[in-house]
Amino acid sequence: MHHALVVRTPGRGTSDLTRRVQEVVAASGVREGLCNVFVHHTSASLILCENADPQVRRDLEAFAARLVPDGDPLFAHVDEGDDDMPAHIRSVLTHSSLCLPVVDGRCDLGTWQGVYLWEHRTAPHERRVTVSVLGSRG
Amino acid sequence: MHHALVVRTPGRGTSDLTRRVQEVVAASGVREGLCNVFVHHTSASLILCENADPQVRRDLEAFAARLVPDGDPLFAHVDEGDDDMPAHIRSVLTHSSLCLPVVDGRCDLGTWQGVYLWEHRTAPHERRVTVSVLGSRG
């Protein structure tokens, strides 16, 4: 029921996981149930976001950079750099898990919904994601 | 295990779904398990919020309007208007799914917890929500 994904990120920004998640659900054989997507890190997160206009994710990035500025003197946890603590905060304000309905053998997302991993560190990382599929093969 | 709800919103603001979600759980016959509520859009979201004083949701709305201002020059994605990009951001900062314990045949919410759909667009919309109930009929 669990499937591990490795996501190599090019640094801060979003990576579309929708196709890979749908492939896991298809391979699971589950027809009706739930699919939980989980990221095993506290400086990257998961979001459901508009999937048609890439500008939406650029605007989201700009908003996050303004809301939680790198190098903010408020932060004392700076061991790994200016983007360290902002990454943890962006992660807490978004999502580590997404629980999606599985209907008729696939994640029943809205037309404009995509599943994205959001890398919050500026450097490239390898991120571990677990996709769990629960339900009946009916 | 899935039940579709259609929520007609009068524009920006919250709609109480608690009763409808509890009715789905009751009708499912599940006694012990989980209930996942999912919204199939990226410009409306779900929250668990205080259910006694409507002022709480008015204050929440005022806070969101200040945090993510309509018409902010930061945003380039403005095709559908000043409230378009703010709606996507409010959605990412809140929730597309809520996973609730089902105990004794009902969602075991706290006394002051209500399930709300939060419409982030200023115009009325018809929103699709899926309530999934998983568990044993014990």
Next chain:
Amino acid sequence: MHHALVVRTPGRGTSDLTRRVQEVVAASGVREGLCNVFVHHTSASLILCENADPQVRRDLEAFAARLVPDGDPLFAHVDEGDDDMPAHIRSVLTHSSLCLPVVDGRCDLGTWQGVYLWEHRTAPHERRVTVSVLGSRG
């Protein structure tokens, strides 16, 4: 499948629940599945956060205090004090439920991920949390 935890908080701040959640999963006998952690309140919430440097959670607290200031004149819902409405907003912006993969009989968290209850009120509270474990004993 459900286990109730009572968390006594010393007022605003985070309480580490990781060990208690792992104990519930171990006691459940479930080997592969999902663990849902749910808090039955709207002025306390749940987060997955970096678990090595306590400064991370102090910085997070400082950020939240700046983002949602106690006593902000924007808020009309002030019956229970200056920290009342900020507590509801912090709760909405973070999480009431966390859905975690159970692999090999334990929550498969990342090395640096801890499960925390975040008390948002300044006074001590007793908080109710439900840990639900679903899956196969394989």
